[in-house]
Amino acid sequence: MVNILLRYGVALHLALLVAYASWARGGSAPAYFWALPWLALGMLEMMFLLPPSHSADRPKDAWRRQRRGLLRDPVLYIGAVLVVFLAIQWLNGPRELKYEAATASWAYAPPPWDGWPFCVVRAEALQVLLWGLTVYAILLAVRHGTNRAGKLLLLRLIVVNGALLSILGLLQFATGTGKLFWVREVGTFFFSTFGYPNHAGAYFTLLTALSGGLLLYSWSGEEGRRHVWWLGLTLALNALGAIFSLSRAAIVLTGALLLAGSTYGLLYLWPRIRPSDKLCLGIGATVVLALGALLYFAVPNNPVRKEVRTVNLLKLHEEFVGDRQLLSNAAMDIWQDYPWVGVGGWGFRRYVALYLGKEHWDYLRNAGRANVHNDPIQYLCEHGIVGAGLMLALIFTLVAQLWIRLAQMPPDDTGKKPRGWFMRVSPIVWAILAGTTATVLHSLIDLPFRSIAIMSVWFIALACAPAFVPRRKTQTLSVQR
Numbered sequence: 162m163v164n165i166l167l168r169y170g171v172a173l174h175l176a177l178l179v180a181y182a183s184w185a186r187g188g189s190a191p192a193y194f195w196a197l198p199w200l201a202l203g204m205l206e207m208m209f210l211l212p213p214s215h216s217a218d219r220p221k222d223a224w225r226r227q228r229r230g231l232l233r234d235p236v237l238y239i240g241a242v243l244v245v246f247l248a249i250q251w252l253n254g255p256r257e258l259k260y261e262a263a264t265a266s267w268a269y270a271p272p273p274w275d276g277w278p279f280c281v282v283r284a285e286a287l288q289v290l291l292w293g294l295t296v297y298a299i300l301l302a303v304r305h306g307t308n309r310a311g312k313l314l315l316l317r318l319i320v321v322n323g324a325l326l327s328i329l330g331l332l333q334f335a336t337g338t339g340k341l342f343w344v345r346e347v348g349t350f351f352f353s354t355f356g357y358p359n360h361a362g363a364y365f366t367l368l369t370a371l372s373g374g375l376l377l378y379s380w381s382g383e384e385g386r387r388h389v390w391w392l393g394l395t396l397a398l399n400a401l402g403a404i405f406s407l408s409r410a411a412i413v414l415t416g417a418l419l420l421a422g423s424t425y426g427l428l429y430l431w432p433r434i435r436p437s438d439k440l441c442l443g444i445g446a447t448v449v450l451a452l453g454a455l456l457y458f459a460v461p462n463n464p465v466r467k468e469v470r471t472v473n474l475l476k477l478h479e480e481f482v483g484d485r486q487l488l489s490n491a492a493m494d495i496w497q498d499y500p501w502v503g504v505g506g507w508g509f510r511r512y513v514a515l516y517l518g519k520e521h522w523d524y525l526r527n528a529g530r531a532n533v534h535n536d537p538i539q540y541l542c543e544h545g546i547v548g549a550g551l552m553l554a555l556i557f558t559l560v561a562q563l564w565i566r567l568a569q570m571p572p573d574d575t576g577k578k579p580r581g582w583f584m585r586v587s588p589i590v591w592a593i594l595a596g597t598t599a600t601v602l603h604s605l606i607d608l609p610f611r612s613i614a615i616m617s618v619w620f621i622a623l624a625c626a627p628a629f630v631p632r633r634k635t636q637t638l639s640v641q642r
Contacts, residue, residue, distance in 0.1 A: 169314055170211045171306035174204050175299065176318035179617050182295075183326055183364070186341075187355035188614025191284075197291045197613065201298035208306030231305050235558050240297040243551040246278060247290040250505045250544070254280035258511075267515060278547075280505025281512075289506030289543075292613050296620050300555070303624040312625040316371060316589070317388075319618055323368035324395040326353045327402030330361065334405055352406040355612075362411025363609035365402035367596045367618055369415050372396035373422045374592020378629075381433045381588070404465055410606060412465070414599045421595070429588055485534040485606070487524075491516045492533045492542040503545035509533060532611060536604035539611075559623045563590070566630040587629040593622045 178200045185193035214223035231237055256269040256279060272279035280286030307315065330353030333343070340346050347356060355361035376392040403415040423446070430442065495504060495512050504512050510531035514522055524530065533539040541549045567586065600609050600619055609615045 168211075169307075169311050171204065171207045171213075171302050172311035172315040172318075174200075174207050175302055175307075175315050175621060176322070178204065178295070178299070179319050179614070179621070180322050182617050183322060183614040184354055187353070187357070187360050187364070188612040188617070189355075189357060189360060191288050194288060194291050194613075197295045201295050204298050204302040204306070208302045211306070213306065213308040213311065227305055231301070234301075234304060236300050236304065236555060239551060239554045239558065240293075240300060243548070243555065244290070244293050244297055246502075246544075246548055246551060247286075247293045247506070250278040250280045250502070250548075251283055251286040251290045253277050254283045254286060254505065256281045269511075278502040278505070278545075281508050286506035286508075292616060295613060296555075296616060299617055299620050300559075300624055303621055309628045312628050313589075315621065316375060316625060317392075319621065320368050320372045320375060320392070320395045320399060323365060323372075323402065324398040327365060327398040329353050330355075330402055331398075331405060350407070353402065355406070355614075357612075358406045359408045359410065359603075359607045360609065360612045360615065361406035362403055362408025362415075363600055363603045363607070364612070364615050364618070365399050365406060366411045366415045366418065366603070367600050367615065367622070368399040369396065369403055370418050370422070370592045370596025370599065371589075371618075371622060372399050373418070373426070374587075374589040374596075377426050377429055377588035377592075380430055380438075407464060410603050414603060418595055418599060422592070425591065426588070429584055487517070487521070488513065488530060488533045489535050489538050492535070492538045496538075496542045496545070499542075499545060501545045502547055503541070503543045503549075506543055507531075508543045509539055532608045534607050536608055536610040539608070556623070559620075559626075563594075563623075563627045563630070566627045566632070570631055585631060587631075589629045590626050593626040597623055 178197075181193075181196060181200060182188040185196075209224075209227075212220075212223040212227035214220070253272045253274045256272050258267055259270055260266075261268050269281065303312065303315075329342075333341075334352065336343070339348070341351065341354065341356075349356070350358055352358055352361040355364065372392060372395045376389065376396050379386060379388040379392055400415055400419060403411045427442075431439065434442070491513050492509055494516050495509065513530070514525055517525065533542065537549075540552060544552070567590075570582065570585070597619055600615065603609050610619075
């Protein structure tokens with residue numbers, strides 16, 4: 162047990178953060194954010210205390226290699242600047258709303274430090290700062306505190322945690338309770354610990370993709386097949402979680418992922434598995450399809466079928482966006498007035514009424530109108546070109562490293578470029594790209610990136626992906642980041 166903690170301590174701590182964020186009201190309840198900075202600090206502490214090392218390494222060598230890699234990592238510097246920017250926004254507030262008699266209009270008073278990034282309500286801006294601190298710590302811990310084995314363990318723990326959350330949600334759904342954990346009244350439809358069904362849908366859609374990639378990786382026999390049965394179970398449970406969240410976007414995206422993943426999985430596994438496994442694969446796929454069809458069509462008053470029937474594939478934009486375009490237009494108008502630094506964390510909800518006018522105030526009374534329902538536009542509106550640019554730079558750094566690794570894949574043993582380049586890459590990599598892309602698509606019509614539970618898994622997955630790209634033998638001797 163002690164050896165496991167020493168070897169996988171950082172990965173276990175990362176899994177603990179994901180578990181906390183997801184079980185504490187789906188990562189969107191500010192009352193539970195107090196633990197995030199402490200968990201982030203603990204991760205960074207363990208990263209330095211337990212650097213990934215080889216069996217023949219001395220601790221001094223591992224620390225030296227980690228320090229060298231950390232100082233060369235652009236994430237260290239971009240993330241630090243982003244956190245400072247968010248901290249300035251938080252500190253430079255509040256702004257008081259005042260009625261201007263001369264113009265017969267409402268306007269916000271200047272911030273304490275005029276000309277600097279600001280916020281309207283400091284308590285709300287603090288939430289975004291805590292998200293930034295947490296994501297920053299996650300990226301450093303994954304990239305410099307875990308090796309390939311630790312990343313694999315971390316991803317497996319994340320999908321298991323998702324499966325447990327799905328079981329809770331399915332039990333609550335089956336019993337028809339309106340209370341979270343059968344104790345706390347929620348007052349609206351919810352799934353598992355997520356008070357907002359679309360957050361649940363986005364979370365389980367991402368985990369469905371990760372579960373599928375991990376299942377194919379184990380089934381291909383790269384590390385034995387002893388994990389296949391329970392990874393298959395996590396795939397089924399996470400997919401059911403996405404479907405029974407009753408999020409239409411999640412149902413559509415999960416269906417697309419399962420269809421594409423099944424086709425890819427069959428092509429990937431067929432030359433790699435034994436004849437007996439091929440028979441089991443065929444029987445299993447037939448049983449799953451038959452059972453799914455039976456449940457979908459035979460169960461009376463099926464809520465999933467009811468939601469699916471409301472989706473018009475020929476009018477997806479109208480189905481999923483609708484009058485939310487009004488909010489997007491208002492956010493862009495706000496951004497044009499505050500282009501460089503935005504209006505601060507959660508500032509959109511404070512400014513939107515001023516830009517839409519009295520005729521829309523009744524429309525804005527719904528709590529859901531506090532968000533744009535388009536995450537890229539909302540982050541641009543609230544953090545401007547500077548803040549949103551720093552966020553994009555972090556993401557670009559992660560994606561760039563992955564694509565560089567893919568471009569530098571070694572030739573096969575004959576010295577020629579592999580004929581099946583796509584199939585030589587671990588299914589974990591393609592699953593991560595598919596799942597994270599699905600979350601981005603969802604963010605264009607909703608708000609998955611306003612939940613730290615979803616953000617933590619999204620950034621962990623993207624930071625883990627390069628470790629599963631084949632590398633040259635001379636490179637594999639070093640700790641994979």
